[in-house]
Amino acid sequence: xxxxxxxxADALIIVDLQNDFLPGGSLGVPRGDxxxxxxxxxxxxxxxxxxxxxxxxxxHPEGHCSFTAQxxxxxxxxxxxxxGAAFSAALPLEQVATIISKATTVEKDAYSAFNGTDLAEQxxxxxxxxxxxxxxxxxxxxxxxxxxxLENGFATLLVLDAIRAVDVQPGDGARAIATMEAAGAxxxxxxxxxxxxxxAELI
Numbered sequence: 001x002x003x004x005x006x007x008x009a010d011a012l013i014i015v016d017l018q019n020d021f022l023p024g025g026s027l028g029v030p031r032g033d034x035x036x037x038x039x040x041x042x043x044x045x046x047x048x049x050x051x052x053x054x055x056x057x058x059x060h061p062e063g064h065c066s067f068t069a070q071x072x073x074x075x076x077x078x079x080x081x082x083x084g085a086a087f088s089a090a091l092p093l094e095q096v097a098t099i100i101s102k103a104t105t106v107e108k109d110a111y112s113a114f115n116g117t118d119l120a121e122q123x124x125x126x127x128x129x130x131x132x133x134x135x136x137x138x139x140x141x142x143x144x145x146x147x148x149x150l151e152n153g154f155a156t157l158l159v160l161d162a163i164r165a166v167d168v169q170p171g172d173g174a175r176a177i178a179t180m181e182a183a184g185a186x187x188x189x190x191x192x193x194x195x196x197x198x199x200a201e202l203i
Contacts, residue, residue: 004157004186004193006051006194007130008127009129009130010046010130011046011051011052011131011132012046012051012052012132013131013133013149014039014042014043014054014091014097015056015133015135016057016135016136016137017035017036017087017093017135017136018057018084018086019084019088020058021077021136021137022088022136025084029136029164030167031164032136032137035161035164036091038190039135040090040091041190042134042162042190045193045194047096052098053097053098054098054119055087055093055098055100056100056102056117057101058077058103058141059101059103060077060085060103061106062079063106064079064103064106064109065108066109072109080101100113100117100119101117102115102116102117104116111140111144111145112141112144112145113145113148114145114149114152120152120154129155130156130157131155131156131157132157132158132188133145133149135162136163136164137164137173138165138172138173138176138177139165139166142163142176142180146183150184150185155186156185156186157186157188158177158180159193160188160189161189
């Protein structure tokens with residue numbers, strides 16, 4: 001896998017690294033906690049070079065349409081203001097990232113960080129042309145965020161060692177990765193991201 005040189009037109013999108021999606025949460029992703037260390041590396045890299053960092057979160061009202069009690073597919077999770085909706089205490093996301101809240105109304109769900117938000121406009125306003133996507137879960141919110149990033153015209157890096165899948169059906173995660181790659185996302189590992197000398201001089 002080739003090295004990727006970051007430029008001032010790059011941004012990082014951290015998808016839904018919330019307590020309810022981590023092991024022990026109401027909708028915990030198996031081995032979801034394994035993404036914390038590589039995402040911290042990404043934060044350090046992007047923050048050191050003043051590149052934009054975005055963190056999305058589910059921020060559901062009580063009685064959200066995605067909850068099983070309302071006929072949705074998921075248990076109650078990420079209710080706005082709850083412990084389950086809070087970001088992992090292992091990462092200082094509220095200190096280093098622009099927060100994007102999604103699925104904030106009772107009647108509408110949103111897997112993508114772009115769905116019903118102004119994320120695309122915010123990124124364009126900062127001159128972003130390419131995003132790196134990481135977080136939880138590969139086969140739902142990461143998948144939809146990466147696809148929407150591409151549809152909005154952003155080149156998209158998929159950080160493979162910083163995502164984990166729910167795998168409701170065995171192989172869902174692998175299929176989601178294949179779908180993202182087929183759509184144009186470029187797979188990359190954390191240790192293959194870096195800055196060129198020319199880029200470093202611009203920052």
